[in-house]
Amino acid sequence: MPLGDVNETYTDLVTTVFSSAIAAKAWFATAAVVLAAVQVTTAARIYGRLGFLPERGAAVATVHRWSGRLAFLCTLPVFFHCVTILGWQTPDTRVAVHSVLGTLVYGVFAAKVLVVRDRSLPGWALPAAGLTLASTLGVLWATSALWYFLNVRFGF
Amino acid sequence: MGRGWRPVVVGATVVLGVVVLAQVRPFEPEAPSGAPAAGDPAHGEVLFEERCAPCHGPGGAGGSPGPRLIDSGLDAAAVAAVVEQGKGVMPAGIISGGDRDDVAAYVASIASG
Numbered sequence: 001m002p003l004g005d006v007n008e009t010y011t012d013l014v015t016t017v018f019s020s021a022i023a024a025k026a027w028f029a030t031a032a033v034v035l036a037a038v039q040v041t042t043a044a045r046i047y048g049r050l051g052f053l054p055e056r057g058a059a060v061a062t063v064h065r066w067s068g069r070l071a072f073l074c075t076l077p078v079f080f081h082c083v084t085i086l087g088w089q090t091p092d093t094r095v096a097v098h099s100v101l102g103t104l105v106y107g108v109f110a111a112k113v114l115v116v117r118d119r120s121l122p123g124w125a126l127p128a129a130g131l132t133l134a135s136t137l138g139v140l141w142a143t144s145a146l147w148y149f150l151n152v153r154f155g156f
Numbered sequence: 157m158g159r160g161w162r163p164v165v166v167g168a169t170v171v172l173g174v175v176v177l178a179q180v181r182p183f184e185p186e187a188p189s190g191a192p193a194a195g196d197p198a199h200g201e202v203l204f205e206e207r208c209a210p211c212h213g214p215g216g217a218g219g220s221p222g223p224r225l226i227d228s229g230l231d232a233a234a235v236a237a238v239v240e241q242g243k244g245v246m247p248a249g250i251i252s253g254g255d256r257d258d259v260a261a262y263v264a265s266i267a268s269g
Contacts, residue, residue, distance in 0.1 A: 007183045011252050020207075021249035080183070081249075083174060087181035091244040092221070103174050111167030121160055129163070152250065153207050 007085060014077065018156050025081050026145035027156065028074045033141040035071035036134045039064060043130055071137075072109070079106070098143040101136050108133045184241075195232065195254070200262030203255055208263075211246070216266050221245050230267040235260040 014024035042064035045053045054060065082102055090096040112129040115121055205214065211222030218224030221244075239256050242248030251259050 010183070011249060015252050019255075020252050022247045083178050084181060084183040086242065086248055087184065088175075088178040095245055099178075103178060104171055106174055107167035107169075107171035110170040111163035114163040114166055118160070118162070121163075148247075151210050153210070 010077075010080065019153075021081060022148065023153070023156060025078050026148045028077050029141050029145040032071045032074035032078070033137050033145075035067045035074065036137045038067040039071065039130070040134045042067065043127070047127065075105075075137075094143050094147060098140060101140050101143075105133070105136050105140060108136055195257035195259070195261030197258065197262040197265045199255075200258035200260070203251060203259050204262050207251060208259065216263060225263055226266050228267045230263060232257075232260040232264040235263040235267070 011021045018024035044050045112133045115129045213219030216225030
């Protein structure tokens with residue numbers, strides 16, 4: 001399949017549900033950032049914070065793990081569109097900030113996954129990695145999907 | 157190098173991979189996929205007011221950050237190319253398919269004065 005056809009196939013696929021490829025991207029990013037919020041909330045509960053939430057335990061850990069997996073899946077179409085179609089762009093501050101953080105986010109994600117599995121690291125490493133990842137996602141969302149919803153169109 | 161550096165090294169490697177992909181842009185459309193089909197400018201106007209006017213102003217009179225399109229001299233093919241590929245802060249693919257052609261027809265109609 002020629003590379004150009006991949007782009008067209010992707011656009012055709014997402015526009016079966018959304019009005020445009022950019023709208024699809026905005027909503028996938030929104031889903032990812034909502035799931036990231038779930039990640040932060042459940043992580044805080046696992047660390048004994050947010051006492052108003054259900055007891056710590058297997059259920060919270062399961063929600064944490066699955067929200068992370070789903071958030072990652074939601075970022076994949078965004079990654080495909082942003083990185084392999086649009087690439088690096090710096091026409092203004094918003095897009096430049098988005099490009100820089102978008103370049104870093106999967107690196108932060110990979111580091112965070114490794115930190116989870118490495119018991120030899122200090123106790124602050126995991127919360128620091130998780131908050132860095134969630135913050136990066138939040139700013140990425142604010143500089144793209146939120147901008148789109150506020151300035152172009154709020155809808156599917 | 158201690159094990160503690162592994163996340164940093166792997167993360168940096170992933171970032172490097174993303175940088176390369178973002179430079180190569182393997183799926184970037186090389187050129188607009190041909191001249192747009194003859195679009196429906198009336199439907200294009202409706203779409204324009206909904207999706208383009210927030211930046212380009214009502215009727216394409218100019219706004220922020222979108223430039224004025226009235227009397228800009230753009231033809232439908234040029235408009236379709238910008239819609240498809242993006243330009244400056246305008247994201248690529250903001251409208252697709254037949255809707256893109258309709259908007260291109262409408263913008264061409266106001267661009268020619």
